[in-house]
Amino acid sequence: MLGINKSIFRRLVISYMLTVLLGLCVVGLVISFLTKIYIMDSKQKELLREAKRVNLAIQNATVVDDRFKELLVFFDQSYDTRIWIFDLQGKIAATSAKDEVYVGKSVDASIVDKVKKGENIISNMQFAGLKESMLSVVIPWGKDNQVYGGIVLHAPVTGMNETITNLRETILWGTLFGLLLSAIIASYLSRSISQPLQQIERVAATIGMGDYRKRIRIRSKDEIGDLAATINQMVAKLEQIDGEKKKLEQIRHDFLANVSHELRTPLTAMQGFLEALQDGLIDETAKPRYYDIIYNEIMLMNRLVDDMMDLIKLENNDISLSRAPVDVEKVLQQVVFKFESEASEKNTGIELHISDNLPKIYADLSRFEQILNNLIKNAVKFTENGLISIQADEDEQYIHIRIADSGIGISSDDQEMIWERFFKADRGRSRKSMGTGLGLAIVRELVSLHHGKIEVQSELEKGTTFDLWLPSVEMAKKNNY
Incomplete structure (x- = not known):
């Protein structure tokens, strides 16, 4: 971890220093360049204004006399600029400073030509007799x-260059200070990053050994704090998953025991009956009854196997629905009729309430019947001397089907698990009421496959209510189901 810390520290220091160095260098160059342009532009505009004032003062003078020269000296001292006057032949007729240029010297012919055309000229000029470049x-x-000729105002660029040099020196010192400050900040950030990483590493090693009780104690509100909170949530989730895994293992164990029992019971009965038939111990008049019992036991095993295969196919997305408009009222009447005799044997009534003009649903008819069969069968199985109420009405773009019974109910703890395959909420009940624990798992998968939803409400000894919503034909077309 020390190597990692050093690496982080080194990278942060170098990256901060390079960033500051490059940033300040670029900013310094840009500032110095723009400053130079600004100073030059301002100075040029100022010289133009001053030159025009000089022209206003001497525009009526056509002869260079002492008063003319005194005016040039006055403006020289007022503006702190050098002033030259040249005629149309380009010869200097007068200057504000005698030591710079001799009278009679000539300026460049191109300048004279432009002046004759009435143009202003701005440039860095080098005149004979001057030792430095001038802004003119x-x-x-x-x-x-x-x-009459031309007026030249010029000022040395030495002062401007000194200003730019001083500015660059200031930027250099600022860059050095920035480098020092960035090194200090990088050192602080390195510690603030590496120390939490050390704690995360220790906790992660503990978690890797299977101990999910450890948590990372980091209070910062930055990305590392978010990472620590995420890891803590992950550990809590792993702890929960581990507990659920153990619970599911117990459910699977119970399921295997239950399936073994469910298969052993019909197999044992069929074996006994077949042996009796083979040995001729059964009277001819009783044989049809024995055949019926064997047939029912075979159908029971088929149903168990079919349920298991259906669930496996549903979970593997191996089942494709053949959807079409389905009349809910007609299907409910058929399913209710199927279970009426079984319910009446348990002194239980079934009531069916269907809204008028109920729209059709868009579903697979056989799978829709399978959903209703499982739900109503459970209601009949766990209700004695009671009532089962089935309602169907329109709920926005869904068809809402409610199946409510007054049976023994489901505990609040079991309600969270009834949709899991292999789970049986009827432990401790009579063998007659026992099932495989697959029915509701199949219902949930089928409802999801139809883009519907299902909910359960129940209370022990007061009954259970299943609420089922399936999309109408209109909704299915709208959403391309």
Whole structure:
């Protein structure tokens, strides 16, 4: 972990220092460049304004005399700029400073040509007799459309270069300070990252050994804190899954024992009856009854196997539905008729209430019957001397079917597990009421396959209510089911 910490520290320090260095260098270059442009532009505009004022003062003077020269010296001292006046032949006629350029020297012919056309000129010029480059402006000297020559105002660029140099030195010192500050911040961040990572590593090692009781104690509100909270949630989920796994293992164990019992009972009965038939111990008049019993036991085993195969296919998405509009009222009447005799044997009544003009559902007819068979069969199985109420009505774009019984009910703990395969909520009841624990698991898968939903409400010794919603034909078309 120390190697990791050092690596993180090194990478953070280098990345912060490089980021600060590159950022400040780029910013410094941009600032110095823009500052230079701004200073040059401002100075040029200022020189142009000053040159125009000089022209206003001397535009009526056509002869270079002492008063003319005094005006040039006055403006030189006022503006702190050098002023030259040249005629239309390009020869310098007067200057504000005698030591810079001799009178009679010539300026560049291209400048003279532009002045004759009335154009202003802004450039860095190098004149004979001057030792340094100057920022210069040239404007026509004259009045109205009459041009006598040109006026040159110039200032050395030395001061501007010094300003840019000072600015760059300031940026350099700021860069060095930024590098030092980034190293301090990187060191702090490295510790704030590596220490929580050490704790996460220790807890993860403990979890890897199967101990789910450990939790990461990090209070920070950043990404590492979020990571720690996520890991804690994962550990809690693993602990829950481990507990559920043990519970499911017990359910599977119970299921295997139950299936073995369910298969052994009909097999034992059939074996006894067949042996009696083979040995001729059964009277001819009683044989049909024995054949019926054997047949019923075979059908019981077939149903058990069919339920198991259906569930496996549903969970593996191996079943495809053949959907079509289905009349809910007609199917409910058929299913109720099927279970009426069995319910009456237990002194239980079945009531059917269906809303008028109930829309059709979009479902697989045989699978819809299978759903109803399982739900109503359970209601009949666990209700004696009671009532089973079946209602069907429209609920928005769904058809809502409610199957309520007044039977023995389901405990609140078992209600969470009744949809799991192999689970049986009727432990401790008579063998006559025992099942395989697959019916409701099949119902849930079939309802989901139809894009419906199902809920249960129950209370011990007061009864159970199943609420089933299946999409109507209109909804199925709208959602392309």
